[in-house]
Amino acid sequence: MNTIYCTTNDSTSIKLTEELEKIYARExxxxxxxxxxxxxxxxYEKGFGYSDIKTNKKYTxxxxxxxASISxxxxxxTLLKLKSLENLT
Structure with a gap:
């Protein structure tokens, strides 16, 4: 698993984009x-690659x-977080 730390400065955003582009190219x-x-x-927000390769539609x-099943x-x-914040009874 890759761990990348991010702040709001431009150099970190550039580094993050570079690392994510490497992951995209490698995987x-x-x-x-x-x-x-x-x-x-x-x-930070950015899309990489294509959402539809057949039509060359970019992933944005x-x-x-x-x-799907990750829901x-x-x-x-989410339920665990709510429980830890004592917002769930």
């Missing part, structure tokens, strides 16, 4: 999008992604 991935956010808003920040994982993590 067999059609396309993906990355967003890093905090309580103040979006720190606005590409809709069917999360169960996402919901589980």
């Amino acid at each position: 067999y991935i059609n396309g993906f999008s990355v967003a890093i956010v905090n309580q103040d808003g979006i720190l 920040n606005n590409t809709l992604q069917n999360i 169960k994982t996402f919901i589980g993590i």
Whole structure:
């Protein structure tokens, strides 16, 4: 697993983009999008590759992604977070 730390400065955003482009080139991935956010808003967002290779449609920040079975994982993590914040009874 790759771990990349990001702040809002331009040099870190450039480094992050370079690392993600390396991952895209190295792995067999059609396309993906990355967003890093905090309580103040979006720190970084960028799409890589294609959402549809047949039509050469680029993968962008606005590409809709069917999360399919990963939604169960996402919901589980959300429930654990709510429980840890004592917002779940």
